[in-house]
Amino acid sequence: MSHDDFKVEPIRGLPERLPEGEHILWQGSPLPGRLAREAMGLHWIAGYFVLLIIWRVGVSSTQFPLSVALGHAIPFVVIGLVSCGMIYGLATIQARSAVYTLTNKRVAMRIGAALTMTLNLPYTQIGNAQLDLRKGGTGTLAFELIGDVRLSYAMTWPHIRPWRMAHTQPALRCIPDAANVARIFAEAAETRVAEPKVERLDADTTGGTAVAAE
Structure with a gap:
């Protein structure tokens, strides 16, 4: 029987319905091939075994015919x-x-295969974002968090900026059309941060209520 681990999601990728006034601007996922190469070092692993195969054939060919030497490399292949x-x-x-x-208010990341979790990053908690744009338009958009927000590097890998362990930076890894996604983020974050915040102050001496807008 088939089973959908995420069938309880009211909206794909989100643990609950969006509150009033919030809407989705973009949704996407990493490209598997790019994630394998950039986050998990697939090309380095492949290159390592290619060198082993060449070495094995080269060493064996000094003592055996080439056809036999090639056979010695089969286990490495x-x-x-x-x-x-x-x-x-x-x-x-x-x-x-x-x-x-x-969304127009935050970055949400549903990540994890065995242990699934959702990161909610309000734009007001993101101090900076950096785009690593690659050939073909794919790229990684990483977020530098401000305040006391701390994330586990191990729990969020590979959806993080590499080698930033002291201050983990969650990232939209290996996404297509990354430049356009970065533009959507920048416009939404700028709009959200620029929104005035209304706070209620203590009653003034006349008995009225003072309201301040930031």
Whole structure:
């Protein structure tokens, strides 16, 4: 029997319905191939096994005919293919389980394969964003958080900016049309931060109520 782990979501990628006044501007997920290469080092692993295969054939060819030497490299070929396949499979699982959402008020990230969680990042808690744009228009949009917000690097990997362990920066990893997504984020964040905030002050000496707008 098929089972949808996310069937309880009222809106795809979100744990609950959006409150009044909030709406979705964009939704997307990582590209599995890009995630495998950029976050999990698939190209480095593949390159490592290619070097091992060349080395094995080169060493064996000094003592055996080339046809026999090529046969000696078969175990390395098999192990390399299995390893790369496992990495790509993990990237595919992570990509399919992740849903990134931009609304007019926050960034929401449903991430995790075995242990699913949703990060809600209000624009008022994001101090800066950096776009790593790659060939073909894909890229990663990372967020620098302000205040006392702290996230676990291990729990949020690979949906983070690499090597920022002391101050983890959650990121929309390996997304298509990244420049356009960054533009949507920038416009929404600027609008949200610029909204006036109304606070109720203590009653003044005349018995009235003072209201201040920031």
